[in-house]
Amino acid sequence: MSFADFISLGPLITLFTAVVISMLLIAIRRNHRITYAFSLLAYLMALTAIIPAMLYIPHAVPPLLVVDEFSLFNTGLVLTSGFIILLLSYNYFQEREERKEEYYLLLPLATTGALVLVVSRHFMSLFLGLEILSISLYGLIAYLRARERSDEAGIKYLILAALSSAFLLFGMALVYAFTGHMDFPGIGAALRQAGYIPVTVLAGFGMMLIGIGFKLGVVPFHMWAPDIYEGAPLPVSAFIATISKGGMLVVLIRFYVDIHGNDYSMIWWMLAIVAVASMFVGNWLALTQQNIKRILAYSSIAHMGYILVAFLSGVQTGLEAISFYLVAYFITSIGAFGVLIVMSSSVQDAETLDDYRGMFWRYPWVATVFTAMLLSLAGIPLTAGFIGKFYIVMAGVNGHMWFLLFMLVINSVIGLYYYIRIIAMMFKTPATGEVTYIKPSLPVAGNITLMLLTLVLIGLGVYPTAMMQLIQQMMKMIV
Amino acid sequence: MILLLLIIIPLAGALLSWIAASRNALWSRYIALACLLIDLAITGQIWATHEASGGRWLYQYKVDWVPHFGISLNLAMDGLSLLMLVLTFFLGALAVLISWKEINQRVGFFHFNLLFVLAGITGVFLTMDLFLFYFFWEMMLIPMYFLIGIWGHENREYAANKFFLFTQAGGLLMLLAILALYFIHGANTGVYTYDYFSLLHTPMQQETARWLMLGFLIAFLVKLPAVPFHTWLPDAHTEAPTAGSVILAGLLLKTGAYGILRLVLPLFPEASVYFAPWIMFLGVLGIIYGGMLAYAQTDLKRLIAYTSVSHMGFVLVGAFSFNALAYEGVVMQMIAHGISTGALFIIAGALYERIHTRNILEMGGLWSRMPVMGSAAMIFVMASLGLPGLGNFVAEFLILLGSWQANRWITVFAAIGLVVATAYSLRIMQKVFFGPGNQQYAPADLNKRELVIIVALVMAILLLGLHPQPVLNTSQKTDYVVR
Numbered sequence: 036m037s038f039a040d041f042i043s044l045g046p047l048i049t050l051f052t053a054v055v056i057s058m059l060l061i062a063i064r065r066n067h068r069i070t071y072a073f074s075l076l077a078y079l080m081a082l083t084a085i086i087p088a089m090l091y092i093p094h095a096v097p098p099l100l101v102v103d104e105f106s107l108f109n110t111g112l113v114l115t116s117g118f119i120i121l122l123l124s125y126n127y128f129q130e131r132e133e134r135k136e137e138y139y140l141l142l143p144l145a146t147t148g149a150l151v152l153v154v155s156r157h158f159m160s161l162f163l164g165l166e167i168l169s170i171s172l173y174g175l176i177a178y179l180r181a182r183e184r185s186d187e188a189g190i191k192y193l194i195l196a197a198l199s200s201a202f203l204l205f206g207m208a209l210v211y212a213f214t215g216h217m218d219f220p221g222i223g224a225a226l227r228q229a230g231y232i233p234v235t236v237l238a239g240f241g242m243m244l245i246g247i248g249f250k251l252g253v254v255p256f257h258m259w260a261p262d263i264y265e266g267a268p269l270p271v272s273a274f275i276a277t278i279s280k281g282g283m284l285v286v287l288i289r290f291y292v293d294i295h296g297n298d299y300s301m302i303w304w305m306l307a308i309v310a311v312a313s314m315f316v317g318n319w320l321a322l323t324q325q326n327i328k329r330i331l332a333y334s335s336i337a338h339m340g341y342i343l344v345a346f347l348s349g350v351q352t353g354l355e356a357i358s359f360y361l362v363a364y365f366i367t368s369i370g371a372f373g374v375l376i377v378m379s380s381s382v383q384d385a386e387t388l389d390d391y392r393g394m395f396w397r398y399p400w401v402a403t404v405f406t407a408m409l410l411s412l413a414g415i416p417l418t419a420g421f422i423g424k425f426y427i428v429m430a431g432v433n434g435h436m437w438f439l440l441f442m443l444v445i446n447s448v449i450g451l452y453y454y455i456r457i458i459a460m461m462f463k464t465p466a467t468g469e470v471t472y473i474k475p476s477l478p479v480a481g482n483i484t485l486m487l488l489t490l491v492l493i494g495l496g497v498y499p500t501a502m503m504q505l506i507q508q509m510m511k512m513i514v
Numbered sequence: 515m516i517l518l519l520l521i522i523i524p525l526a527g528a529l530l531s532w533i534a535a536s537r538n539a540l541w542s543r544y545i546a547l548a549c550l551l552i553d554l555a556i557t558g559q560i561w562a563t564h565e566a567s568g569g570r571w572l573y574q575y576k577v578d579w580v581p582h583f584g585i586s587l588n589l590a591m592d593g594l595s596l597l598m599l600v601l602t603f604f605l606g607a608l609a610v611l612i613s614w615k616e617i618n619q620r621v622g623f624f625h626f627n628l629l630f631v632l633a634g635i636t637g638v639f640l641t642m643d644l645f646l647f648y649f650f651w652e653m654m655l656i657p658m659y660f661l662i663g664i665w666g667h668e669n670r671e672y673a674a675n676k677f678f679l680f681t682q683a684g685g686l687l688m689l690l691a692i693l694a695l696y697f698i699h700g701a702n703t704g705v706y707t708y709d710y711f712s713l714l715h716t717p718m719q720q721e722t723a724r725w726l727m728l729g730f731l732i733a734f735l736v737k738l739p740a741v742p743f744h745t746w747l748p749d750a751h752t753e754a755p756t757a758g759s760v761i762l763a764g765l766l767l768k769t770g771a772y773g774i775l776r777l778v779l780p781l782f783p784e785a786s787v788y789f790a791p792w793i794m795f796l797g798v799l800g801i802i803y804g805g806m807l808a809y810a811q812t813d814l815k816r817l818i819a820y821t822s823v824s825h826m827g828f829v830l831v832g833a834f835s836f837n838a839l840a841y842e843g844v845v846m847q848m849i850a851h852g853i854s855t856g857a858l859f860i861i862a863g864a865l866y867e868r869i870h871t872r873n874i875l876e877m878g879g880l881w882s883r884m885p886v887m888g889s890a891a892m893i894f895v896m897a898s899l900g901l902p903g904l905g906n907f908v909a910e911f912l913i914l915l916g917s918w919q920a921n922r923w924i925t926v927f928a929a930i931g932l933v934v935a936t937a938y939s940l941r942i943m944q945k946v947f948f949g950p951g952n953q954q955y956a957p958a959d960l961n962k963r964e965l966v967i968i969v970a971l972v973m974a975i976l977l978l979g980l981h982p983q984p985v986l987n988t989s990q991k992t993d994y995v996v997r
C-alpha cells in the first residue's frame with residue numbers, strides 16, 4: 036500500500052481505527068460520556084482527513100477502490116450526516132439503555148461500511164461494504180432490547196438483508212460468468228464489446244437489483260421499511276433513511292455510469308418500473324398512516340422513486356440533480372428524525388400524529404423546524420428540497436422523460452397531502468381536557484443541531500449556487 | 515433597487531411583527547400596517563409621477579442569482595404591475611385594519627403570514643424571471659394555507675387542504691411548462707435562461723407551443739378560477755377569516771389573471787389565438803354558471819365567492835379577445851373586482867362579527883338597525899351588478915365592447931351574465947337588509963375603524979367609475995398582444 040493510497044483512503048482508515056480504539060476504551064472503562072466524546076472526535080478527524088485526500092484525486096486503489104471527487108464529496112456527506120446523527124444520539128440513549136457504549140462502536144462501523152460503498156468500483160468491495168453496513172445495522176436496529184418492536188425489527192432486517200445479499204451475490208456471479216470481470220469498467224467494456232446483453236447477464240442484473248433495491252427500499256423490495264423505521268431507535272432510523280440508502284445509491288450511480296446503463300433499454304425499463312411503483316406505493320401507503328415514523332418510511336420510498344427519475348433521465352444534469360437531491364434529502368430526513376428525537380421523552384418516542392397536536396403553540400421553535408423539514412420534503416420554495424425537486428424535474432425535462440415527470444407531478448401532489456396533514460396537526464388548537472402529552476426532553480445539543488440544520492436547509496434553498504457548482508464540477512469528472 | 519425594497523419591506527415586517535407580538539399584540543398590528551402603508555406610499559408616488567417617463571418599463575432591477583441555470587433576480591415594473599401593486603398594498607393595509615378586532619389569537623403569527631403572502635404576491639407581480647415567478651407563486655401558498663387553516667371558520671382544514679392541493683397541482687404543471695420552454699429556448703438559441711424577455715421570442719413548433727401554453731394556462735385557470743377548476747374557491751373563501759377572504763378574492767385571483775396577461779398571451783401568441791374560442795367559452799360558462807350558483811347560495815360568504823367566479827369569467831373573455839379595449843377592460847375589472855368583492859367580504863365579516871351567522875335566510879330587515887352599513891353594502895352590490903358610475907361598469911362595458919369585435923356570440927352570452935348578476939346582487943340586499951326583520955338581532959352599526967375602511971373603498975370604487983382615465987392610461991403602459 037503506497038503512501039498515496041494511504042492518504043487517499045484516510046477518512047476510511049481513520050474511522051475504522053477509531054472503532055478499534057473505542058472498543059479498547061470500552062474494555063478499559065465503561066463511560067458513556069467518554070465513548071461519546073471519542074466517537075465525535077473520530078468523525079471530526081475522519082472529516083479532516085478528507086482535506087489531504089483531495090491532493091491526490093483522482094486516485095485509484097486497484098482493483099477494488101477509487102477515490103475521486105465524487106467519492107470524496109459523498110464521503111464528506113456520509114461523515115457529516117453520521118456526525119450529526121451521533122450528536123442527536125447522546126441524550127436519546129442516555130435515557131434509555133443501561134449499556135450504551137456499544138452503540139458507539141456499531142454506528143461508526145456502519146458508517147465505515149457506507150464509506151466503503153462510496154469508494155468501491157468492484158463487486159468485491161461493493162459486497163464487503165454492504166455486509167459491514169448490514170451486519171452493524173442488525174445490532175443497531177435491535178439495540179434497545181427492552182422495547183417490544185425492536186426484536187421484531189432486528190430479526191426482520193436480518194432475514195431480509197441476508198436473503199437479499201444472497202440474491203446480490205448470485206447476480207454478481209452470473210454477471211461474472213459471462214463477462215469475466217468484477218470491476219465495473221471491465222464489465223462495461225465486456226458488454227460493449229459483446230454489443231448486447233445476454234440473458235444470463237440480464238438475469239444477473241435483475242438479481243442484483245433485488246439486493247440493491249432492498250437497501251434502497253424501493254418497491255417491490257420495500258416491505259421492511261416501515262416496520263424497521265418504527266422498531267429501531269430513532270437515530271438508527273435516521274441512519275437507515277440517509278446514510279445506508281445514500282451509500283447504496285452512490286455505488287449504483289457508479290455502476291450504472293460505468294456499464295453505460297443508458298445504452299440498454301432493458302435495464303432502463305426495469306428501473307423505470309421500480310421508480311413509478313415506488314412513487315405511487317410510497318405515497319399511497321403514507322396517506323393513511325397515523326405514525327410519523329411510518330409516514331417518514333413511506334415518504335422515503337417515494338423519494339427514492341423521485342431520485343430514480345433523475346437517474347433515468349440519462350443526462351449529465353440528472354446525476355447532478357441526484358447529488359443535490361441527496362444532500363437536501365439527507366438534511367431534511369435527519370432534521371425530521373431529529374425533531375422526533377428531541378420531542379421524545381425518556382420513556383416514550385413521540386411518534387403518533389396525536390403527539391404533535393397543537394405543538395406549534397407549545398414548542399414553537401421545534402415546530403417551526405419540523406415545518407421547515409416537512410415543507411422541504413414536499414418541495415416548497417425557500418427550502419433545499421424545492422431546489423432539489425426542481426433540479427430533478429429539470430433533468431427529466433432535459434431527458435424528455437414526460438411520462439415519468441407526469442407521474443412525479445401527480446405524486447408530488449399526493450405527497451403534499453400527508454406532509455401538510457402533519458403540519459396542520461401541529462397548528463391545531465391543543466385538545467382540551469385530560470390529555471397528557473409526552474414531556475419532551477429537548478436536549479440543548481439536539482436543539483442547536485436542529486437549528487443549524489434548518490439554517491443550512493434554508494441557505495441551500497435561497498443560495499444554491501455554490502453547492503451546484505461544486506456538484507457540477509465533480510460530475511464532469513466521473514462521466 | 516426600489517422594486518426589491520417593495521418585496522423586502524413586507525418580508526422584514528413579517529418577521530418584525532411576529533417578534534413584536536410576543537411583547538405586545540398591538541405593536542404587531544402597527545408594524546404590519548406601517549409596512550404596507552410605506553409600500554403603498556412608494557407605489558403611489560411612482561404612480562403619481564410615472565407619466566413623465568416615456569418607456570413602458572418604469573423600473574428594472576437585475577442581479578444574478580443562480581447563474582449556473584441562468585436564473586436571475588430580475589424585477590421590472592410596467593403599467594400593469596404598477597396598478598396591481600397599488601391594489602395589493604391598498605387591500606393589504608385594509609386587511610390589517612379589518613383584523614384589528616377579529617383576530618385576537620396568535621396575532622404575531624397572523625401578521626407574519628399576512629405580510630408573507632403579500633410579499634409573495636408582490637414578487638409575482640414584479641418578477642421577470644420565470645423561475646422566480648414559480649418561486650413566488652409557490653411562496654404565497656403556504657402562508658395562505660395557514661391563514662385559512664388556523665384562523666378560519668368551522669370547516670377550515672378541509673378548505674385549506676383543498677386550496678393547497680388544487681393550486682399546487684396547477685403550479686407543478688406550470689413548472690413542467692416553464693422547464694420545457696427553458697430547454698427548447700436553450701436548444702434553439704444556445705442560451706439557457708429563465709429571463710422573460712429572452713424567452714418571449716422562443717422559436718418553436720406550433721404543436722409544442724400549444725402544449726406548453728396549456729401547462730401555463732391550467733395553473734392560471736385554477737387560480738383565476740375558471741369553471742371547471744373553481745371548486746376550491748367557494749370553500750376557501752367561505753372558511754377563511756375576513757382578511758384572508760379579502761386577500762384571496764382581491765389579490766390571489768388576480769395573480770391568475772396577471773399570469774395570463776403577462777405570460778400566456780405574450781409567450782404563446784399563436785397558440786393563444788388557436789385556443790381562444792374555447793377559453794372564451796370557458797369564460798362565458800363561468801360567468802353564467804357562477805352567477806347561477808351564487809343565486810342559489812344561502813351562506814353570504816359563499817354567495818360572494820361564487821360571484822367571483824362569475825366576474826373572473828369576464829377577465830377570461832376579455833383577455834382572449836386580443837384587442838386594446840378588452841385589455842383595458844380586463845385590467846379595470848381586476849381592480850374593480852378586487853375592491854368591490856373585497857368590500858363585500860368585509861361587510862360579510864362585519865355582519866358575522868355582530869350576529870354570528872352567515873346564513874342570509876336568518877337575516878333580514880337589518881337596514882333599520884344599521885343604515886350606514888346598509889348603504890355601503892348597497893353601493894358595492896350595485897358595483898357588483900355593473901351599475902354605471904361605479905368601477906365594475908366601466909370594466910365590463912369595455913370588455914364586452916372589445917370582445918364584440920372578436921366573437922359576437924360569446925359577447926351575447928357574456929352580456930346575459932349581467933342579468934344574472936343583477937339577480938344575485940339584489941338578492942343580497944333583499945335578504946340581508948330588507949324584508950321582514952329578525953328581531954333576535956340587535957347589531958350595532960359600523961364603528962369608526964370600519965367606517966374608515968368602507969369610506970376608503972367607496973371612494974376607490976367611485977373614482978374608478980367616474981374618472982377611470984388615470985387607470986386606463988397607466989394600463990396602456992404595457993405590452994399587450996393585439997391581433
